[in-house]
Amino acid sequence: MNITRFCLVRHGETDWNVARRLQGHTDIDLNTHGVKQAQQMAKALKRINLQFDVLYTSDLVRAAKTAKAIEEIFGVDAITTEALRERHLGALQGLTIIDAPNLEPELWNIHLSRNLEHDLRGGESIKRFAERIHRGLETIRMQHLGKTILLVSHGSAIEMMYRLASNQALEAERTVSVPNASLNWISHDGSSWKVDRWADTSHLASLALDNVDL
Template sequence: MTTTRFCLVRHGETDWNAERRLQGHTDIELNTRGLAQATQMARALKNMNFEFDVLYTSDLQRARQTAKAIESLYSVSAIGHSALRERNLGALQGLTLNEAPHIEPDLWQAHLSRDIHQEMRGGESILQFSSRIKFALDEIQKSHAGKTILLVSHGGALDMMYRIASNQALDSEKVVAVPNASLNWISHDGLGWKVENWADTSHLDSLALDNLDL
């Protein structure tokens, strides 16, 4: 049976991460700490003699900047893929965790309860987000069957990939952390997905922030 391996990387820290502000599709760049985390992550992959066949990244700049650290060390070019973006959180984007319950109480309650049909007014529902991420994962797996893929994306997107690989229900509470610049491993054996290892931050010189997706 042919096994396809994925190393999933969350982008480095942004100022909005530090402010506990919901980013979604908002195109925020890495801060100084995030750039350092990206470098530490890429060096760790190189030091462990990790080899991969193809590098994919979300097309948002915080992911692209993180992928650039890998590109520099490995002399490869990342393939930008818009389907690997974070969930579009619509009217919640730009709000902090403290602001959201007061400014958008109904949407915030739907977010807290993981209402899989609520589109967040101008954004995506959990169901739509899940379909997008699953389509992207399946497409990449089929295009590179039996290969090793390095993929840079976002906290909510990686949480969704964990749910897909572990058959976790979409409306259930979050059970794993997805820290900035963490390494996360899933695989596909030709029949189904499996989680191999998750939330490795041993290569970072300080604690990394978890994602805000609930």
């Protein structure tokens, strides 16, 4: 059986994560704690002697800088791609989850309802986001069949990968968390996806924040 394995890593903490502010495509850097989380994660991968064949990362700085910690410890170069970006949240980007219901009540309710077609005024609909993530994941898988792929991305993007691997409907309520700098494992045996392990933060010195981008 030719199994392709993915270790999915969410980026380290940002100041917007702390403020519970919706990031989407906004290019926010890691904060000091996030840099430490990235280093702890990379050291943990080295400690367990993870044998991976290729490293991919989203091009947004919070993911690319998290991947940089892996690059430095393992002496590899990451392949950067826009396909692994977070969902573009349109007019909700930049708002906190406290302010959004007051400033954009209609849009916030649409967002919470998981309307599959709405683009949140200039963003990505859930349907288009899912198609982008699934297409990106399949492209990587087909290029590295039977290999182990380390992939650094974002909370909602990784949660979408969970939906793919577990056959969870797009309109279903979110059931898993994706903490900052967590390790999440999925695999494909040539015919179907499978979730192997999820939301491992045992390598971090303190609790990590869950994603709020739904």
